[in-house]
Amino acid sequence: DQQVKQNSPSLSVQEGRISILNCDYTNSMFDYFLWYKKYPAEGPTFLISISSIKDKNEDGRFTVFLNKSAKHLSLHIVPSQPGDSAVYFCAASVGYGNKLVFGAGTILRVKS
C-alpha cells in the first residue's frame, strides 16, 4: 500500500527554466509534508516543508504547494540550476513523532 506516490520517475529541464515535481498521497491523516534532495551514497538533504494548515511555503528558489482536496503537493524550483540535478523525495507524516513515509523519488536532470 503506497501511501505517497511520485508518479514521474524522472524529469529533464533546461537550466534557468522551472522544475515542477509532483507528489500524491492517499492518507488523509497526513498533516506534514517535506521534500528532500538526495545524491547517490549520501543521506537525503532537507529542502522545504509544509504543514497541512497552509497551502504554500516558499524558501528562496523553492516553493511547495499543497492541495489537500486533491491530496497533491508539488515542488517548484525556479530558476533551475545544474546543481539541482539529484533525486527528489516527497515525504509525509502524521501527528506526533517523526515517522516519515517516503515516495519512490523523482530523478531531476537540469541541462546546461
Added chain:
Amino acid sequence: KAGVTQTPRYLIKTRGQQVTLSCSPISGHRSVSWYQQTPGQGLQFLFEYFSETQRNKGNFPGRFSGRQFSNSRSEMNVSTLELGDSALYLCASSSRTDMNTEAFFGQGTRLTVV
C-alpha cells in the same frame, strides 16, 4: 554545528551474523529515527527513539532492534543477517518533540551481506 554522524560508513557481513550501526544526532536533538533504503522498497521507516524510548515502529521483523542512550546517541542492531538486509541504513535526527518538524539525515551506513 556538526550534522548527524553515522558509523561505520561501509560494512560487509556474512549471512547469519549480526551487526550494530551507530548514530550521533545533531547536538540538542532528542529524536532519532532509522530508515532503510533499498532499490526495490525505497526509503522505509524502521523505528524512532526519543528520550531512550521507542516512540514509533515500522513493519520490520524483530531481528531489527534499536536503542537510544541518555546522550541521545542511538544504535540499531540487526541479528541473523539475510542477503535481503543489504541496504543503505539512514539515521535522522530532529529537535521538536510535540509537533512535526524536519528531520536531518546522516550520510548513512552501506551494509552488504554476503
